[in-house]
Amino acid sequence: MARVQAEESDTATLYDRLGGAAGIRRIVDGAVAAHMDNPLIAHRFQPYADRPERVEEIKQHTCDFFAAGSGGPDTYTGRSMAEAHRGMAIEAAEYDAAADDILGTMKTLNHDAEIRAEVGRILESLKTEIIHA
Numbered sequence: 001m002a003r004v005q006a007e008e009s010d011t012a013t014l015y016d017r018l019g020g021a022a023g024i025r026r027i028v029d030g031a032v033a034a035h036m037d038n039p040l041i042a043h044r045f046q047p048y049a050d051r052p053e054r055v056e057e058i059k060q061h062t063c064d065f066f067a068a069g070s071g072g073p074d075t076y077t078g079r080s081m082a083e084a085h086r087g088m089a090i091e092a093a094e095y096d097a098a099a100d101d102i103l104g105t106m107k108t109l110n111h112d113a114e115i116r117a118e119v120g121r122i123l124e125s126l127k128t129e130i131i132h133a
């Protein structure tokens, strides 16, 4: 029985381990709030402060992006990462600040070190697409 449970948890998708759509939404909400408060990148997001409908659209696309990339049922219909960030000239330090916000939010939400490291590796793999796009 213990063995079966271990096998089940080994095969659970990252999407399931993040808590599905609701769990991903909590991470995205927390990360966007952290970005707005992060002196390294707040200026990137402040122009959206009075456009709640655009913020909601970006959040929805980000949720779909993470869900589709982690084994969830959703399809991502937003732009590619390079296209979404083209012309912004995002620096590596800004990228790291955004990744820290996401991983810090996950820690606050009690995701353990192992799953945070897994998400950290995925974020790292997106870095070259997003910086200097």
Ligand code: HEM
Pocket (backbone or CB within 6 Å): 041, 044, 045, 057, 058, 061, 062, 065, 078, 079, 084, 085, 090, 094, 095, 096, 098, 099, 123, 126, 130
């Ligand atoms: C950590 C990895 C990142 C991921 C997975 C990510 C993901 C996304 C997604 C899915 C969108 C929505 C695209 C769309 O609606 O078509 C988006 C938009 C945006 N991202 Fe990122 N992003 C990341 C890093 C960053 C960084 C480092 C910055 C700036 C410091 C940034 C600034 C923005 C801005 C300002 C928008 C809105 C663009 C617009 O309205 O046209 N992102 N991002």
